[in-house]
Amino acid sequence: MAKVSSGLAYPERFYAAASYAGFDGSADSTVGAVASKFSNETALLLYALHKQATLGPCNMPKPKSWKPIEHSKWTSWNGLGDMPSTEAMRLFVKILEEEDPGWYSRVSNNVVEPMVDVKMNQNPEVVVAPDNGNAYPEMKTVATVNGHFLESQDKDVVSEGLEVVSVYDQWVSPPVSGKHPKARYEHGAAVIEDKMYIFGGNHNGRYLNDLQVLDMRSWSWSKVEVQERTDGMTSPCAGHSLIPWDGNKLLSVGGHSRDPSETLQVKVFDLPTCTWSTLKTYGKPPISRGGHSVVHVGTTLVIFGGQDANRSLLNDLHILDLESMTWDEMDPVGVPPSPRSDHAAAVHADRYLLIFGGGSHSACFNDLHVLDLQTMEWSRPIQQGEIPSPRAGHSGVTIGENWFIVGGGDNKSGVSETIVLNMSTLVWSVVTTVQGRVSLASEGATVVLSSYSGEDILVAFGGYNGRYNNEVNVLKPSHKTSLQTKLTERPVPDSLSAVQNNTNATRDLESELGMGQEGKTREIVMENTDSERNIPKVEEMNKNLVAVLKAEKEELESSLANERMHAQQLRQELTEAETRNGDLYKELQSLRGQLAAEQSRCFKLEVDVAELRQKLQTMETLRKEVEILQRQKAASEQAALDARQRQSSGGVWGWLAGTPPDQRANIDES
Template structure:
């Protein structure tokens, strides 16, 4: 790495483009290699404030207390920069370092060329520079220490660092905590200190320079150190299937499967403070949910909404719970019928209208407009799902409302254990499985149909879904239990308005597809979804063509392209030469979901050849992609339009009916499976009871035999006692006989002889 930069730039940083020149300067300040001058306090303060302006933008945090002179000085230096752009701050950062030490770049290259830095993994090129739009790229990690392979872990993005917590490796739950810096591309294992609960009597304290500053005290990243008050738990517990939500600079870790005596305790709430590397377990008040893993937790405002999961017995759950983070209090929910008043006993409960999703685990959820929680997929014991449900957290009357969304696009396989990341208004979904095969495609759902306006949704929204390609079956991303986050290139300033072109990188880590993974893969997503190549598997390049546009983009130039654009699918030219598994994306979906999608494509393109050449495309756009015949009279055109609208309504009703039938069949199938399991358990119980009765009968027979033997033994003892008495008498008689035989007889006895 250093050698290539040395040849390309001749040790001249002016030849290195931005933002790489800034990253190199920032790394020099952080490393302070041999030969580096000691930076003055003024220079350190200037570089610190510019780094804050680059990474976080203008100062929008409250001013620290005046008694804390160091923090107040840092705040004032940052605040004085005003609305300076990130690019201007980068240039000023490099110029300030050039004025302080002009040979800093040569010293950095020399430090990079040292043997102990070769293959260490640190890079002057940030992760976003490797991301491409048509292929997933595995980041080169070199020889640096990195996490072991895993799945069922979870993580979140704080600043420029991706934090990974726990996971499952070969059936062993992990208790480690890692961070990956997307700018320096380095892994770091974190060992949290005992956490503290701050109070007014123990306000945050700060050191003059952050704990990760260099030897000369140059401030590299802001870090507040809190004074220890009450240690709660010093280390991360081994867990998997948990959820992680980013709340400010904290990670809120909820639940998860654990292998300990606490597996049946109430749902634990754990918090990791990224600013001070501290870990704590919070005792939330209220009625805590049952322990679970594989659930989803969504942050709306300052409240976490927890849905589903599975308990310690691996039973799927379908309940909804709310945790208010500022007060750390659980709020209970109760289902109510729409439009009906609540019961008096439910006055302190959060009311939820609508039909909730079926009990499930290993699903994903995302938040749109800080209001809607969108849930996709998941599974239970026997069934996997591909449905989409929406929870409106700001429905009328202060109630929550469940809505079953409609999905337009190709039919996708049900899945569980997948992952998702929201980039702009597009939700990207990766990996997962369906109890039979792994899912090898990348999905994208357009969530622009959810309005941010206060009124509630009048009807179930229709969301557009794209199938963006497929991976080989054994590819690292064809896995379950992957963690994926969306990352913005913070080295470039955000736009004043409109879509952000730099908010477009996906970063995926870990997973299991028969082999445990620990690679990091990145992908730059395009702004127009249909222009995304159908195959984004590594090494599969797309051919050049004129792509279709996303909904809201200019209409296609021909009827066939317009029909494909209305269905949210790439044109056949885009996916030409892609892997076989990705070819189905361009064709109309089969089955119940494909009837409506195939209808506009089946229309005759010759109908577009009207006299003015514009009436047909306009009618096509108003009818959702169909191309009717050129109108002869206004009344006939209206009749044709009404007829097509009625046909589409019938198709929608038929799809809804088929979806309901499918859901009923799935529920019946699950009921049958449960009945079968219950019958098996009952048969086993009956067999066990019969065995117990046989054992009792055998025990009774053995007891009778023992009693009989005990009676016989008592009789034997009596006989032995009589025999002993008779033996004594016999001995006495023998003694008498012996004595009688030894006495003199006749005259001898008379004379005394």
């Protein structure tokens, strides 16, 4: 959206534009006077927007069809529906800017001032328009480091119906509507689909368990009505972490409560059903705690430190795999951070876990520790830039390689600076500073990352700095431009991802070479013009400078050549590694094919063996049957032989008659 540069704030800017366009704000305004300056379509649209801004949605009866002008005006106005008045004002001025960019230069102060009859009600943050008394919420601005408040003409309206300041690197308070949540700190906050969810927290020593939601499209608060389940609602807690998960779920990890469990509990809130449940996990979970840090890395949650129910400080490390729901206690090598709670944690490049600050029972810290999640090794790198002061109870959020830290305290006062760490170069810098006892300089506040009009914004809520807060503040960071300028003023240390940044370093070296040559050449020219009387000396100095520049140039070119050679070697090694990986993958695919063929062959052999075993069993049965038949046959043959012998002996009568055996045989033969 093009920024309106009239120098007036709403609604003043709107009434000035309406006056110039030909609308006097009365109900009898017609399109004819405006059509002389604009086309009929533009005049109708401006008329409708003016009516919407001053009278609200169209509730007039539809004119008769035989009144074409009135019918067109009604149709245009009615088509805006329930568009908010501030949005109608914004569109009115925007269209006027597009149609007539120089309109404001032709409007004198004598014309503008009478048209702006604005009354202030009891709330200095609300402006009442003169036509119908509609309230237009105005933006509050937090004082900057210089103690000045941003003027209304410096605001860039970017919201849909509500004004949200998009001034870079300044905290502002959007015009939030709805019933505000109870003031609190040590709560949990998470963003899902342009909505910030707030759960639990501490208010006057009382733990909370309400779930509130801020719609960052309309900037309105509402309370989530939790549905009862058999396992009941989650108990009130504070010092926990709220993590968005699986697109439509919230994970509440740990926290202090009145009746703490022995182990760390993970609660799940399902947005579609508005129900709480306990996440069923396996393995050995950590002991219960609060003030710990939780970061979401890939499909795991990494939990570090905190304070248990007995107020004992911790520095242990646990990982929960969200796919297998299994806990794993890690034992990294190296020197871990000292036991602490209320610190901040972030992850860089899905590999490096960064721990900053926190506190013990008697001191606050400003040390920075890094854990390589692949090698599981702790290190304590050297911090660069404007090293932050010790603090605890701060909150952080990452945008790319930049880690923004907001708030915190040192047991004496709140921290007023909003700082940022470039996680690749480990360089700190200050983004902005607030003044006074504001919620941004407090402990236990939350900061989340959201987007508005396609740009990243930080949204802070709550905190405690002598009083409990429930304010919402927004900051639009300019880290993509300002941080690069700040970093070039300092020597860059070893990067956590040097190989990834090698190409960028080569480009920066080339840029530095060109800028350095140009800057020194300009200095030489200026010295020549200012030293006309000492031309010989100047020429000699120029020769010396040229020699120095040539030497520096040669040195830089040599360094650049080395960097390019190193980059070429890295690219060659990467190509070779990819080639080896390709060959290994092909070999793996071939082995998988051979294995599949062998498995198929083994299966066939198993089938053949089973068939042979079945045949062996059948042959054994047949063998037994053959033996039985053989015995039966032998018995039959023996019986037949005995019968023949009896017949050949003549029987009993022949024996009794005394016939000799030879004669009996002859008798038998005859």
